[in-house]
Amino acid sequence: MMARCGPLSLLLVCLLPAFGAPAIESVEHGLWSLLPVAVLAAVAVRAVGITLRRMALGLVAAGSIAVSTWLYGGHDLDTAVGASLRIIYLIAPGAIASTYLEPSSLADHLAQRLRLPPRVVVAASAALQRLDEVGEQWRQIGRARRARGVGAEGGPVRRVRVGATMAVALLVSTMRLSGRMSVAMDARGFARAQRRTWAEPAPWRPADSVAALAGVALAVVPWLLR
Amino acid sequence: MSQHTSTTTPSTSSTSARAAAGRRGHRTALAQRPLLAWRTIDLMTAAMVGVTMGVVFWGWNFFYAFASPAFTATAAPFVGLLGGTWLLAGVLGGLIVRRPGAALFAEMLAAAVSALLGNEWGWTTLYSGVLQGFGAELILLLFLYKRFSLVVAVLAGMMAAAVEMTYEWNIYWAGFDTAWKLVYLGAFMFSGAVIAGGGGWLLTRALARTGAIDAMPPAQELHESRAV
Amino acid sequence: MLRDLDLSIAPGERVLLAGPSGAGKSTLLRAIAGVLLTADVGDLAGEVRVDGADPHEHPGRVALLLQDPTASLVAERIGRDVAFGLENLRLPREQIWPQVAEALTAVGLPYPLDHRTHALSGGETQRLALAGALAMRPGVLLLDEPTSMLDPGLAAEVRAAVADVVRRRGSTLVVVEHRMEGWVDLVDRVVVLDEAGAVVADGPPDRVLAEHRDALLAQGVWVPGAGDPKPADIDHALVGPYQEAAGTLVEATEIVLRHTWRTHTGERRITVALDGVCERLDAGRILAVTGASGAGKSTLVSVLGGLARPTSGAVHAGPLGSDRPLWKWRSSALARRLAWVPQQPEHAIVARTVLDEVLTAARATDRESWARRRADALLQAVGVAHLAAANPYQVSGGEQRRIMLAAALAHGPQVLLLDEPTVGQDRTTWSLVAGLAAAARDAGVAVGMATHDLLAVDTVGDRHTALSHGRAR
Numbered sequence: 001m002m003a004r005c006g007p008l009s010l011l012l013v014c015l016l017p018a019f020g021a022p023a024i025e026s027v028e029h030g031l032w033s034l035l036p037v038a039v040l041a042a043v044a045v046r047a048v049g050i051t052l053r054r055m056a057l058g059l060v061a062a063g064s065i066a067v068s069t070w071l072y073g074g075h076d077l078d079t080a081v082g083a084s085l086r087i088i089y090l091i092a093p094g095a096i097a098s099t100y101l102e103p104s105s106l107a108d109h110l111a112q113r114l115r116l117p118p119r120v121v122v123a124a125s126a127a128l129q130r131l132d133e134v135g136e137q138w139r140q141i142g143r144a145r146r147a148r149g150v151g152a153e154g155g156p157v158r159r160v161r162v163g164a165t166m167a168v169a170l171l172v173s174t175m176r177l178s179g180r181m182s183v184a185m186d187a188r189g190f191a192r193a194q195r196r197t198w199a200e201p202a203p204w205r206p207a208d209s210v211a212a213l214a215g216v217a218l219a220v221v222p223w224l225l226r
Numbered sequence: 227m228s229q230h231t232s233t234t235t236p237s238t239s240s241t242s243a244r245a246a247a248g249r250r251g252h253r254t255a256l257a258q259r260p261l262l263a264w265r266t267i268d269l270m271t272a273a274m275v276g277v278t279m280g281v282v283f284w285g286w287n288f289f290y291a292f293a294s295p296a297f298t299a300t301a302a303p304f305v306g307l308l309g310g311t312w313l314l315a316g317v318l319g320g321l322i323v324r325r326p327g328a329a330l331f332a333e334m335l336a337a338a339v340s341a342l343l344g345n346e347w348g349w350t351t352l353y354s355g356v357l358q359g360f361g362a363e364l365i366l367l368l369f370l371y372k373r374f375s376l377v378v379a380v381l382a383g384m385m386a387a388a389v390e391m392t393y394e395w396n397i398y399w400a401g402f403d404t405a406w407k408l409v410y411l412g413a414f415m416f417s418g419a420v421i422a423g424g425g426g427w428l429l430t431r432a433l434a435r436t437g438a439i440d441a442m443p444p445a446q447e448l449h450e451s452r453a454v
Numbered sequence: 455m456l457r458d459l460d461l462s463i464a465p466g467e468r469v470l471l472a473g474p475s476g477a478g479k480s481t482l483l484r485a486i487a488g489v490l491l492t493a494d495v496g497d498l499a500g501e502v503r504v505d506g507a508d509p510h511e512h513p514g515r516v517a518l519l520l521q522d523p524t525a526s527l528v529a530e531r532i533g534r535d536v537a538f539g540l541e542n543l544r545l546p547r548e549q550i551w552p553q554v555a556e557a558l559t560a561v562g563l564p565y566p567l568d569h570r571t572h573a574l575s576g577g578e579t580q581r582l583a584l585a586g587a588l589a590m591r592p593g594v595l596l597l598d599e600p601t602s603m604l605d606p607g608l609a610a611e612v613r614a615a616v617a618d619v620v621r622r623r624g625s626t627l628v629v630v631e632h633r634m635e636g637w638v639d640l641v642d643r644v645v646v647l648d649e650a651g652a653v654v655a656d657g658p659p660d661r662v663l664a665e666h667r668d669a670l671l672a673q674g675v676w677v678p679g680a681g682d683p684k685p686a687d688i689d690h691a692l693v694g695p696y697q698e699a700a701g702t703l704v705e706a707t708e709i710v711l712r713h714t715w716r717t718h719t720g721e722r723r724i725t726v727a728l729d730g731v732c733e734r735l736d737a738g739r740i741l742a743v744t745g746a747s748g749a750g751k752s753t754l755v756s757v758l759g760g761l762a763r764p765t766s767g768a769v770h771a772g773p774l775g776s777d778r779p780l781w782k783w784r785s786s787a788l789a790r791r792l793a794w795v796p797q798q799p800e801h802a803i804v805a806r807t808v809l810d811e812v813l814t815a816a817r818a819t820d821r822e823s824w825a826r827r828r829a830d831a832l833l834q835a836v837g838v839a840h841l842a843a844a845n846p847y848q849v850s851g852g853e854q855r856r857i858m859l860a861a862a863l864a865h866g867p868q869v870l871l872l873d874e875p876t877v878g879q880d881r882t883t884w885s886l887v888a889g890l891a892a893a894a895r896d897a898g899v900a901v902g903m904a905t906h907d908l909l910a911v912d913t914v915g916d917r918h919t920a921l922s923h924g925r926a927r
Contacts, residue, residue, distance in 0.1 A: 014349035022396045049722075054348060061346035068298055069401035076401075083401040090397065094348035101349075103342060104530040119269060124335055126528040127273035131339060132572065133524065134281050137801065143761040144802035147871075148861075149789030149818025156293065163289070164425075167282045168432055169803060171275070172847060175438035178274040179493040180525035182267040186489040188526075188586060189513030189542035190266050199537035199550045267493050436847035441493045 030085025280339020310421030533567030577608025686889030
């Protein structure tokens with residue numbers, strides 16, 4: 001069912017649990033609140049591998065929060081584990097839903113459904129297309145520094161220093177790229193496209209309403225269970 | 227089908243901005259008015275600052291993962307000192323483009339990239355992005371988008387940290403005692419001031435010197451200060 | 455930039471714009487396309503009229519293609535990318551898609567509309583950009599060095615697509631290309647600008663190229679039929695290694711390099727960049743690695759330099775001082791023995807001034823005093839001595855390339871690796887780059903070069919490996 005959801009409703013599933021998470025304080029409360037999340041997981045997980053990977057990252061965060069909370073929040077095990085469950089509640093629905101999320105259609109939906117300014121949304125979308133390239137440029141910049149004897153290695157101070165100079169070099173490169181992209185886009189009429197049409201529609205299907213309701217439920221359930 | 231004639235002659239002023247005289251004769255270059263009339267280059271610059279900083283954040287996440295256990299073991303709330311880097315996208319976007327919403331836009335995109343590349347917090351990183359960008363935006367708004375000095379940058383970095391803290395207070399650090407949270411807030415704001423504010427201001431000037439942001443106000447500022 | 459330029463182009467004319475770098479050719483094209491104020495700063499006087507109107511008033515009537523094929527990409531799928539211009543023109547959805555399909559057919563891209571833009575080659579991306587422009591039914595096509603980044607095969611594809619379009623639609627064409635072969639046959643008029651941006655010649659190709667041949671050659675323009683440039687003569691003492699070495703310096707065996715990456719939706723994609731390649735770098739020899747884009751040339755060169763870690767296989771450089779795999783070497787150790795110049799030299803810039811740039815590796819390897827004289831002489835030899843105090847970001851592309859090459863040689867590496875060193879360069883820079891590589895080779899340096907420039911391979915290459923899909927042919 002989630003495969004038929006558009007990006008907006010999926011984003012709601014990713015974002016709304018953040019309103020429910022603060023309500024979780026104890027372990028028991030947390031476990032009961034996570035029940036609907038488990039149901040969601042059972043129903044909707046696809047690409048188990050990547051979902052688990054995202055969850056794993058979140059679990060690491062949850063674990064470290066638990067340790068820190070225990071150390072600095074009064075040595076209370078219940079509070080500490082509760083804190084980690086809060087983090088899990090925050091992240092898990094997003095880990096599940098984001099595997100269905102296609103960023104490229106997000107622009108269409110944001111502009112057509114939410115009526116955000118079209119040029120802003122398209123600019124963001126075009127910039128996001130460059131992500132892989134920017135990543136590759138970062139790697140090239142790193143290689144060049146390594147080859148010249150000024151690579152990012154050794155202690156943290158050196159790594160941060162070299163990293164900072166790499167960030168500057170990366171920004172120079174991407175700022176030039178943004179100039180070229182702007183010229184190309186204006187040549188295709190973007191400068192005056194404050195109102196424009198959209199080649200792809202942005203439908204809201206029944207599945208979207210269901211997902212949206214699920215998101216709202218996740219925001220509300222922990223408060224109701226108190 | 228088409229026929230054209232063209233005559234072009236070079237001269238000296240810039241198409242991008244007019245300068246406003248500030249204190250002590252320092253001239254701040256402003257974005258071309260009307261402020262809300264974003265040119266394509268403004269949009270793409272802010273967007274690419276966001277995407278680029280998102281990649282930098284991803285790199286910084288690794289450093290954070292490596293460094294934070296050291297803090298947890300010794301002086302945990304001072305881990306806030308590492309937080310300023312994540313505020314840099316918004317401050318930088320605002321300092322370069324100098325239009326309302328630039329800081330917010332850049333910081334949100336950086337957060338989105340961070341989520342796309344895969345981090346612990348997933349799409350909830352967007353909340354941080356919105357709040358951090360909004361914090362920087364508040365300060366720039368306070369100065370009516372007419373002042374972009376080091377002081378303004380530092381304040382923007384601090385406010386970004388403070389606004390983000392309202393979210394982290396209840397979500398990440400909810401089980402901690404208040405004293406801890408306040409020290410963290412202090413460290414975070416200090417980091418915002420130094421890394422995002424000071425760092426962002428220096429970065430803007432460095433970028434202007436390379437000629438990569440020639441169509442933006444900071445380059446105009448540099449050009450005029452050199453012409454004097 | 456441009457100065458007092460008066461130019462008139464009739465409908466259906468095909469013009470080639472020539473002149474040295476910095477003459478303002480790109481600026482002129484942007485002015486005609488109505489995008490001069492987008493990213494440029496400077497002062498504008500005079501006017502441009504297309505069909506009697508200001509080009510700003512009618513977006514899409516004048517199409518502009520840039521040198522960087524990926525600059526025009528805005529969408530994830532090709533159909534949507536082409537539709538971009540039509541969306542900006544506020545065409546209703548039903549009318550957009552037929553025009554998209556028509557434009558894609560016109561440029562000869564046989565893929566379905568939802569084909570990913572990232573999966574296109576450089577030449578296909580340029581043709582996609584052309585389709586995106588054609589969808590808006592332009593009367594004028596402006597091409598700003600559209601093929602200079604592409605290998606000869608892909609360049610020919612793009613030229614053929616343009617020729618086809620221009621012939622069928624009768625569009626007016628203005629091309630800027632410093633490598634003129636191929637384009638000269640297509641155009642009926644050549645306009646030459648000088649360094650100051652003024653018109654010095656204007657007329658039919660054969661006449662203009664015959665009359666101004668020497669002047670054009672002096673400016674570094676690749677005049678067809680003028681013979682190939684010779685590598686410049688560089689003093690061996692300037693490029694020789696700090697420490698002599700002989701024999702095979704770097705040896706790579708059975709290199710396999712697989713990129714595994716996950717898309718946001720969880721699909722796992724694996725691309726094999728190198729598949730069981732064995733290669734070596736010998737002192738005093740130039741190895742040329744050729745192949746189509748994506749064949750793995752740059753990757754192989756990076757692996758040979760210890761800058762990319764292979765998935766499996768071994769890379770050793772025992773004669774250079776250590777038996778550890780090359781990709782494990784510390785940065786300073788690597789810098790002492792070898793040098794690498796990336797495809798885009800600006801990625802390697804680390805210093806504030808050109809002189810500091812050239813001395814960077816020397817300082818990192820404690821050879822500054824030794825390298826100091828060489829650095830000054832190298833800057834002189836490549837013709838950028840007057841820029842020694844300049845900001846490396848502020849110099850032209852060709853100058854940057856020469857500077858980074860000087861920076862690679864100043865500290866006396868035993869191995870020199872070059873990634874596409876001659877792409878998009880004028881004759882003068884070509885000759886200096888080739889000259890430096892040849893001189894280094896003659897002085898005993900092992901040189902490895904990833905290139906699609908067959909002239910460079912023939913002129914200075916000693917050994918030649920052709921890669922295809924990651925394998926040696």
